[in-house]
Amino acid sequence: MFIMINSEPDHNRFPFPLVRAAYMVILTAALIGLFPLIFPEGLDAVHFYNEIAPRPTITGIFRTRLYGLLMIALLLSSLLLTGGLLAWRRGRPSPRAVYRYIIGPVLLTLFLVLFSVQTLRHPVFFIREILTYADQPVAQRKIKLFGDAYEHALLIRARYPGYRVARIDSDFDFNESLGMTFHRRFSYFLYPIDTRTRSDETAPELIIFTRKAGAISAVPPGYRADYIIDDRNLVAVRKENGS
Amino acid sequence: MIYAGLIFSIVFPWLCGGLVLRCLLGGRCRFPLAVSGALSLFLGWGILTHGMLLLQIAGLPLNLLTAMLPALAAGGLAWRIGRGQPRSGAAPAELLPMPEEPLISAAGNRTRLLWLAFVAVTGYLAWWILWRTVNIPIYGWDSLATGMFTAKVYFFDGNLDKQPALPYPIYPLHVPLLTVWTALCTGGWHDANLKLLFPLPLFGFTVVLYHFLRSWTRRVWAVIGILCLWSSTLFILHGSITYRDLFLGCYNCTALLLLAVWMKNRDTGVLITAALLTGMASFIKLEGIMYLFIHILLVGFLCWQGPQRPRLRQWLSAGIFAAVSGGILLFYSAYKWSAGISTVRYAAPDAGGILSRMPAAFDAFTDALLWTPNWNITWIWLFFSLTFHLPLIRSDARVRFFSLALILFLGAHFAVSVVLGISQNIISPFTISRLLLHFFALVPVLIVLINAQTWAAAPSPREAGND
Numbered sequence: 001m002f003i004m005i006n007s008e009p010d011h012n013r014f015p016f017p018l019v020r021a022a023y024m025v026i027l028t029a030a031l032i033g034l035f036p037l038i039f040p041e042g043l044d045a046v047h048f049y050n051e052i053a054p055r056p057t058i059t060g061i062f063r064t065r066l067y068g069l070l071m072i073a074l075l076l077s078s079l080l081l082t083g084g085l086l087a088w089r090r091g092r093p094s095p096r097a098v099y100r101y102i103i104g105p106v107l108l109t110l111f112l113v114l115f116s117v118q119t120l121r122h123p124v125f126f127i128r129e130i131l132t133y134a135d136q137p138v139a140q141r142k143i144k145l146f147g148d149a150y151e152h153a154l155l156i157r158a159r160y161p162g163y164r165v166a167r168i169d170s171d172f173d174f175n176e177s178l179g180m181t182f183h184r185r186f187s188y189f190l191y192p193i194d195t196r197t198r199s200d201e202t203a204p205e206l207i208i209f210t211r212k213a214g215a216i217s218a219v220p221p222g223y224r225a226d227y228i229i230d231d232r233n234l235v236a237v238r239k240e241n242g243s
Numbered sequence: 244m245i246y247a248g249l250i251f252s253i254v255f256p257w258l259c260g261g262l263v264l265r266c267l268l269g270g271r272c273r274f275p276l277a278v279s280g281a282l283s284l285f286l287g288w289g290i291l292t293h294g295m296l297l298l299q300i301a302g303l304p305l306n307l308l309t310a311m312l313p314a315l316a317a318g319g320l321a322w323r324i325g326r327g328q329p330r331s332g333a334a335p336a337e338l339l340p341m342p343e344e345p346l347i348s349a350a351g352n353r354t355r356l357l358w359l360a361f362v363a364v365t366g367y368l369a370w371w372i373l374w375r376t377v378n379i380p381i382y383g384w385d386s387l388a389t390g391m392f393t394a395k396v397y398f399f400d401g402n403l404d405k406q407p408a409l410p411y412p413i414y415p416l417h418v419p420l421l422t423v424w425t426a427l428c429t430g431g432w433h434d435a436n437l438k439l440l441f442p443l444p445l446f447g448f449t450v451v452l453y454h455f456l457r458s459w460t461r462r463v464w465a466v467i468g469i470l471c472l473w474s475s476t477l478f479i480l481h482g483s484i485t486y487r488d489l490f491l492g493c494y495n496c497t498a499l500l501l502l503a504v505w506m507k508n509r510d511t512g513v514l515i516t517a518a519l520l521t522g523m524a525s526f527i528k529l530e531g532i533m534y535l536f537i538h539i540l541l542v543g544f545l546c547w548q549g550p551q552r553p554r555l556r557q558w559l560s561a562g563i564f565a566a567v568s569g570g571i572l573l574f575y576s577a578y579k580w581s582a583g584i585s586t587v588r589y590a591a592p593d594a595g596g597i598l599s600r601m602p603a604a605f606d607a608f609t610d611a612l613l614w615t616p617n618w619n620i621t622w623i624w625l626f627f628s629l630t631f632h633l634p635l636i637r638s639d640a641r642v643r644f645f646s647l648a649l650i651l652f653l654g655a656h657f658a659v660s661v662v663l664g665i666s667q668n669i670i671s672p673f674t675i676s677r678l679l680l681h682f683f684a685l686v687p688v689l690i691v692l693i694n695a696q697t698w699a700a701a702p703s704p705r706e707a708g709n710d
Contacts, residue, residue: 095630095631095633096632096697098631099627099628099631099632099697100697100698103627103631104627104628104698107620107623107624107627108624110620111471111474111619111620111621111624114474114620115619118474118476119364119368122367122368122371126371126374129375129378129379130374133379134378141378141379141380142434145379145380145382146382163399181384184384184388184392185387188387188391188392188395191392191396191399194396196392196409196410197396197409198408
């Protein structure tokens, strides 16, 4: 940044003290922003992705997140420099000059500061993931990620190989967020045991009871409990004629 | 064996796409090898998946051998046609790389330090993407619920017969079919290995973007452009998960970059390549259909704004673009129609609620643009860049083109969220961020194009305020 400004031919006429003051503001903001990297309780202050940072308020400035802090630094330094430039020069600088000497350098610096902080913060996520998933077989990683949705599906698929039409019965409400997530995961891992594309089947070959209290007593007429994983998880098979 | 299969799953479409690209561009617009490679891969994937759809229409089973046939036929045909074209030719000035230059004017330790920092950061992030891709199995909600579930059904069934009964049958099939292709090549359904497909568009697009920015500006600005792109944590995260948004973003923005090239050189091969990518984008996500119409509008705009030529010839170019890209869209639409699947996802306009929804939608968009760390401060940087350079939008054709594209994309999504009764789905921060990802790459492009000009030369004394 300084390189660009220093290399300008008319830098002697530019209000350098104000530029330095603005950079001090930015630098301070950035250093405050780095605190979360040092203090564990502040780890959530720099979110990695997809989190909405709260809009900074006057009272909340010192506990706002880095992003909001940088925005304030941007506004302060831009105002400071714009005022300084207008006062320094006679006449009106063009918007392009204002951008070139004030806004542009400030934005580029802010961009690099935020990118650096996010990149420095990044290994925290990475190390957490390495500790969780590295040096484990894929199946073990899936169990960590999906729990019984994967583990039970694996057992059932091993017991009933090939394509079969099935229905899932559970105490979970599959229309509600948690239940829906479980259902989609379970269905994915069960396939080729098909629980989704022929859901209108009135008498599927299998009924899979999962997380169902009193699963054995819930087996409907015409079916028999064939594979009992535990008292809340079992597979019922349709009785053929005479069986 | 699995790794050999994985390599083959990439090399085969790459070769087919390369033959088609060579046929389209011939010796007229030679890109550097890495850029041609990325474009070939994008084209090859599209040819492959449309070929797999063709198999379904023809009633043939879906296996490794049959999946290769249509792509082989397309590649063979392209080779046959391309054989008659000159092998070499001068690349237009538009695409010539600039002479080698140091990263910044003051060469020395500082230059090396900047390069080292750039390589270290991008290298580290690339390593993270690859590590995550290989080590964490498919886990995203949308993947398990729709995209990858669909692919798994096709893979085990060996056909697409169940599509009408699948969740969201209207969804396009490019990514599920690509996953099936990878699974066919590796000989089984491996949740971790299949993911290796997903960072490729990210890396490919990065190469393409660097080249174009390098051709249009200086190397230092090309580097800043790539840093802007990779500073988006959402962008790099999507390189390691199995969502379709990154695919759509890469196809969409590559097509626009090619249109910006076509704007200057009016090469029909470049136009058709862009049209193919646009059409293929409509086979990735439903939003791709909306983008297709936006691209047609943009081509119309370029024809209208272009140098004075016979009018008919100009509009013929727009017609070619619309026919090629629309033809690809119609192909899948016709299949859906024949399979009894709805061709549109209809949401009734709710005119009465437009005004009441507008503030909420505006709020949601500003939140997603400005108050997530997904994009660093690139949107804010772009906003200031445009605001302080309004004359540049009028004078620079590329800046004007990309600005218009960005406004159309943002406007279209805003309009959809306000006008249709599905706004509540769209205006969740998670969804908006994913939508923005489809055209986010235009932000670094515009930032670089504007700022590179601003800092390229010292402003006149009048501009500096010495009048």
